[in-house]
Amino acid sequence: MGAKVGGTDEYNSEINVTPMVDVMLVLLIIFMIVTPLLQQGVTVNLPRDMVAPQEDPEIVKDTSVVVAIPSDNSFYIGKESYPLDLLGETIKSKMEGKPPNKRIVYIKAGIDVGYGTVVQAIDTIRRQDIDKVGLVADKKKEAK
Numbered sequence: 001m002g003a004k005v006g007g008t009d010e011y012n013s014e015i016n017v018t019p020m021v022d023v024m025l026v027l028l029i030i031f032m033i034v035t036p037l038l039q040q041g042v043t044v045n046l047p048r049d050m051v052a053p054q055e056d057p058e059i060v061k062d063t064s065v066v067v068a069i070p071s072d073n074s075f076y077i078g079k080e081s082y083p084l085d086l087l088g089e090t091i092k093s094k095m096e097g098k099p100p101n102k103r104i105v106y107i108k109a110g111i112d113v114g115y116g117t118v119v120q121a122i123d124t125i126r127r128q129d130i131d132k133v134g135l136v137a138d139k140k141k142e143a144k
Helices: 018-038 084-095 115-126
Strands: 065-071 074-077 080-082 104-109 132-135
Touching: 065 084, 065 115, 074 084, 080 084, 084 115, 104 115, 115 132
Parallel strands: 065 104, 104 132
Antiparallel strands: 065 074, 074 080
């Protein structure tokens, strides 16, 4: 019944681990190949909570263009209200004469403003050959 080891009639009680290692390596390779395929979407590194984000000093200057959207379908530059169709022309006239690296438009949207309204504003700004759009947010209050 038992295998002969070295010519004796004793049983071999040692486990032959070579086939087990081979099977484990095959399983490891299969999992290494299949795991990335199971992931859906794109991997995004989300920002962590920041207590004091650095504020762009250009926002507070008089020459900067800040589009305020306090509610859906109301757009303001400074204290002047503009409809969406005139917003692009106004931004284009304010950006004339600025070098390309200083052509930044900031958007400050209210908490109740819909995502589509902000996208419409960004689309209108991009049609004016302005590539840099900044989104303005409030600073997070420090925990005391």
